[in-house]
Amino acid sequence: MPSIDEILFVLEQYKYWVIFPAVIIDGPIITVLSGFLVHMGVLGGLVTYVILVVGDVIGDTKYFLIGKYSRKFSWAKKATTFLGYTEEREKSLQKHFQTHAYKTFFMAKLSQGLGGGVYVVAGMTGFNFRKFIWISFLGTLPKTFIFMVIGYYMGNSYVKISEYMNSIATASILVVFFLVLYFTFKKHIKNFLNKRDSF
Numbered sequence: 001m002p003s004i005d006e007i008l009f010v011l012e013q014y015k016y017w018v019i020f021p022a023v024i025i026d027g028p029i030i031t032v033l034s035g036f037l038v039h040m041g042v043l044g045g046l047v048t049y050v051i052l053v054v055g056d057v058i059g060d061t062k063y064f065l066i067g068k069y070s071r072k073f074s075w076a077k078k079a080t081t082f083l084g085y086t087e088e089r090e091k092s093l094q095k096h097f098q099t100h101a102y103k104t105f106f107m108a109k110l111s112q113g114l115g116g117g118v119y120v121v122a123g124m125t126g127f128n129f130r131k132f133i134w135i136s137f138l139g140t141l142p143k144t145f146i147f148m149v150i151g152y153y154m155g156n157s158y159v160k161i162s163e164y165m166n167s168i169a170t171a172s173i174l175v176v177f178f179l180v181l182y183f184t185f186k187k188h189i190k191n192f193l194n195k196r197d198s199f
Contacts, residue, residue, distance in 0.1 A: 012042055016051055019043075023055035024062070031056070031144055035151025045148075052144045053137070060109075060136040063116040067123025094125045101127070102135055109139040 010018055011033055023030045031052050037043045097104060108118035122132060 011037060015043060016047065019048065020051050020055050023052050024059040027052075027056040027059055027144075028147055031147040032151035035148035037151075038148065039152045049144060049148060052148070053140050056140045056144060057133065057136050060115065060119055060140075061133065063119035064123040064127075064129070064132055067120035068126075068129070069123075070120075071124050071126070090125060093121065094127075097122050097125055097127045101131065102138075105132070105135045106139045109136070109143055 011022070011030070015037075019030060019034055023034075034043060034048050034052060038045045038048055104118065105122075108115040119132075
Protein backbone atom coordinates (compact mmCIF):
# COMPACT_ATOMS: atom_id res chain seq x y z
CA MET A 1 0.00 0.00 0.00
CA PRO A 2 1.46 3.44 -0.96
CA SER A 3 2.48 5.81 1.82
CA ILE A 4 0.73 9.11 2.50
CA ASP A 5 3.71 10.98 1.02
CA GLU A 6 3.47 8.96 -2.19
CA ILE A 7 -0.28 9.56 -2.46
CA LEU A 8 0.25 13.28 -1.88
CA PHE A 9 2.94 13.40 -4.58
CA VAL A 10 0.68 11.70 -7.14
CA LEU A 11 -2.23 14.01 -6.29
CA GLU A 12 0.00 17.04 -6.66
CA GLN A 13 1.29 15.87 -10.05
CA TYR A 14 -1.92 14.68 -11.69
CA LYS A 15 -4.46 16.71 -9.70
CA TYR A 16 -8.11 16.22 -10.68
CA TRP A 17 -7.42 13.27 -12.99
CA VAL A 18 -6.35 11.22 -9.98
CA ILE A 19 -8.56 12.76 -7.28
CA PHE A 20 -11.81 11.60 -8.86
CA PRO A 21 -11.05 7.84 -9.09
CA ALA A 22 -9.05 7.95 -5.82
CA VAL A 23 -11.91 9.39 -3.77
CA ILE A 24 -14.18 6.60 -5.04
CA ILE A 25 -11.76 4.10 -3.50
CA ASP A 26 -10.81 5.90 -0.26
CA GLY A 27 -12.80 9.08 0.27
CA PRO A 28 -11.78 10.52 3.67
CA ILE A 29 -7.98 10.52 3.41
CA ILE A 30 -8.08 11.74 -0.21
CA THR A 31 -10.43 14.54 0.85
CA VAL A 32 -8.09 15.62 3.66
CA LEU A 33 -5.07 15.60 1.34
CA SER A 34 -7.03 17.50 -1.30
CA GLY A 35 -7.86 20.17 1.28
CA PHE A 36 -4.14 20.47 2.01
CA LEU A 37 -3.39 20.91 -1.70
CA VAL A 38 -6.07 23.60 -1.91
CA HIS A 39 -4.29 25.39 0.94
CA MET A 40 -1.02 25.15 -1.01
CA GLY A 41 -2.68 26.63 -4.09
CA VAL A 42 -2.22 23.48 -6.15
CA LEU A 43 -5.97 22.84 -6.50
CA GLY A 44 -9.00 25.07 -6.82
CA GLY A 45 -11.34 24.90 -3.83
CA LEU A 46 -14.75 24.81 -5.53
CA VAL A 47 -13.76 22.46 -8.35
CA THR A 48 -12.09 20.11 -5.88
CA TYR A 49 -15.13 20.14 -3.61
CA VAL A 50 -17.51 19.24 -6.45
CA ILE A 51 -15.24 16.43 -7.68
CA LEU A 52 -14.87 15.02 -4.17
CA VAL A 53 -18.63 15.07 -3.52
CA VAL A 54 -19.46 13.34 -6.81
CA GLY A 55 -16.71 10.77 -6.35
CA ASP A 56 -17.70 9.99 -2.77
CA VAL A 57 -21.34 9.45 -3.75
CA ILE A 58 -20.21 7.09 -6.52
CA GLY A 59 -18.07 5.30 -3.94
CA ASP A 60 -21.15 4.75 -1.75
CA THR A 61 -23.18 3.69 -4.77
CA LYS A 62 -20.78 0.92 -5.76
CA TYR A 63 -21.39 -0.81 -2.42
CA PHE A 64 -25.16 -0.36 -2.73
CA LEU A 65 -25.20 -1.86 -6.23
CA ILE A 66 -23.09 -4.82 -5.09
CA GLY A 67 -25.79 -5.59 -2.55
CA LYS A 68 -28.62 -4.89 -4.96
CA TYR A 69 -27.41 -7.24 -7.69
CA SER A 70 -26.12 -9.92 -5.34
CA ARG A 71 -29.70 -10.54 -4.12
CA LYS A 72 -30.02 -13.04 -6.96
CA PHE A 73 -27.38 -15.30 -5.45
CA SER A 74 -28.00 -17.28 -2.27
CA TRP A 75 -24.26 -17.60 -1.61
CA ALA A 76 -23.97 -13.80 -1.48
CA LYS A 77 -26.66 -13.57 1.18
CA LYS A 78 -24.90 -16.22 3.23
CA ALA A 79 -21.59 -14.38 2.85
CA THR A 80 -23.11 -11.17 4.26
CA THR A 81 -24.52 -12.69 7.42
CA PHE A 82 -21.65 -11.09 9.32
CA LEU A 83 -23.05 -7.70 8.24
CA GLY A 84 -26.34 -8.47 9.97
CA TYR A 85 -28.17 -9.87 6.94
CA THR A 86 -30.07 -13.14 7.16
CA GLU A 87 -33.09 -14.47 5.32
CA GLU A 88 -35.09 -14.31 8.57
CA ARG A 89 -34.12 -10.72 9.24
CA GLU A 90 -34.73 -9.43 5.72
CA LYS A 91 -38.19 -8.02 6.46
CA SER A 92 -37.08 -6.37 9.69
CA LEU A 93 -34.07 -4.87 7.91
CA GLN A 94 -36.31 -3.58 5.13
CA LYS A 95 -38.55 -1.95 7.73
CA HIS A 96 -35.53 -0.49 9.53
CA PHE A 97 -34.12 1.13 6.40
CA GLN A 98 -37.54 2.49 5.45
CA THR A 99 -38.13 3.95 8.91
CA HIS A 100 -34.63 5.08 9.85
CA ALA A 101 -33.00 5.60 6.45
CA TYR A 102 -31.57 9.07 7.06
CA LYS A 103 -30.25 8.30 10.53
CA THR A 104 -28.75 4.95 9.49
CA PHE A 105 -27.00 6.23 6.37
CA PHE A 106 -25.73 9.38 8.07
CA MET A 107 -24.25 7.29 10.88
CA ALA A 108 -22.70 4.97 8.30
CA LYS A 109 -21.27 8.00 6.52
CA LEU A 110 -19.63 9.22 9.73
CA SER A 111 -18.30 5.83 10.83
CA GLN A 112 -14.98 5.32 9.13
CA GLY A 113 -14.68 1.83 7.64
CA LEU A 114 -18.26 0.64 8.18
CA GLY A 115 -20.30 2.54 5.63
CA GLY A 116 -19.68 0.08 2.80
CA GLY A 117 -21.12 -2.83 4.78
CA VAL A 118 -24.26 -0.87 5.63
CA TYR A 119 -24.75 0.13 1.99
CA VAL A 120 -24.34 -3.47 0.81
CA VAL A 121 -27.05 -4.65 3.22
CA ALA A 122 -29.31 -1.75 2.18
CA GLY A 123 -28.94 -2.79 -1.45
CA MET A 124 -29.74 -6.40 -0.61
CA THR A 125 -32.96 -5.39 1.13
CA GLY A 126 -34.19 -3.67 -2.04
CA PHE A 127 -34.02 -0.12 -0.66
CA ASN A 128 -35.01 2.55 -3.20
CA PHE A 129 -31.96 3.43 -5.29
CA ARG A 130 -32.86 7.05 -5.99
CA LYS A 131 -33.58 7.71 -2.34
CA PHE A 132 -30.23 6.18 -1.41
CA ILE A 133 -28.41 8.48 -3.86
CA TRP A 134 -30.23 11.50 -2.43
CA ILE A 135 -29.42 10.63 1.19
CA SER A 136 -25.82 9.83 0.31
CA PHE A 137 -25.53 13.18 -1.46
CA LEU A 138 -26.94 15.08 1.54
CA GLY A 139 -24.57 13.31 3.92
CA THR A 140 -21.57 13.79 1.64
CA LEU A 141 -21.94 17.59 1.39
CA PRO A 142 -21.06 18.42 5.04
CA LYS A 143 -18.67 15.49 5.45
CA THR A 144 -16.58 16.50 2.44
CA PHE A 145 -16.55 20.13 3.55
CA ILE A 146 -15.41 19.21 7.08
CA PHE A 147 -12.61 16.93 5.88
CA MET A 148 -11.46 19.55 3.37
CA VAL A 149 -11.32 22.16 6.13
CA ILE A 150 -9.32 19.75 8.29
CA GLY A 151 -6.88 19.23 5.43
CA TYR A 152 -6.76 22.95 4.67
CA TYR A 153 -5.81 24.02 8.18
CA MET A 154 -4.09 20.87 9.47
CA GLY A 155 -2.69 19.41 6.28
CA ASN A 156 0.90 19.54 7.50
CA SER A 157 -0.15 16.97 10.13
CA TYR A 158 -1.67 14.60 7.57
CA VAL A 159 0.30 11.62 8.86
CA LYS A 160 -1.21 12.02 12.33
CA ILE A 161 -4.65 12.58 10.79
CA SER A 162 -4.29 9.34 8.81
CA GLU A 163 -3.30 7.44 11.96
CA TYR A 164 -6.25 8.95 13.82
CA MET A 165 -8.70 7.95 11.07
CA ASN A 166 -7.28 4.42 10.99
CA SER A 167 -7.78 4.19 14.76
CA ILE A 168 -11.41 5.26 14.37
CA ALA A 169 -11.93 2.65 11.65
CA THR A 170 -10.38 -0.08 13.79
CA ALA A 171 -12.45 0.88 16.82
CA SER A 172 -15.65 0.98 14.76
CA ILE A 173 -15.00 -2.45 13.26
CA LEU A 174 -14.27 -3.94 16.68
CA VAL A 175 -17.48 -2.50 18.14
CA VAL A 176 -19.57 -3.93 15.31
CA PHE A 177 -17.75 -7.27 15.54
CA PHE A 178 -18.59 -7.66 19.23
CA LEU A 179 -22.17 -6.49 18.67
CA VAL A 180 -22.62 -9.10 15.96
CA LEU A 181 -21.19 -11.76 18.27
CA TYR A 182 -23.49 -10.66 21.07
CA PHE A 183 -26.68 -10.75 19.00
CA THR A 184 -25.60 -13.99 17.29
CA PHE A 185 -25.06 -15.90 20.51
CA LYS A 186 -27.60 -14.05 22.67
CA LYS A 187 -30.34 -16.59 22.02
CA HIS A 188 -28.02 -19.56 22.58
CA ILE A 189 -26.73 -18.12 25.84
CA LYS A 190 -30.26 -17.44 27.04
CA ASN A 191 -31.34 -21.00 26.23
CA PHE A 192 -28.28 -22.38 28.00
CA LEU A 193 -28.99 -20.35 31.14
CA ASN A 194 -32.65 -21.39 31.13
CA LYS A 195 -31.70 -25.07 30.87
CA ARG A 196 -29.17 -24.67 33.67
CA ASP A 197 -31.78 -23.03 35.93
CA SER A 198 -34.24 -25.84 35.25
CA PHE A 199 -31.90 -28.43 36.77
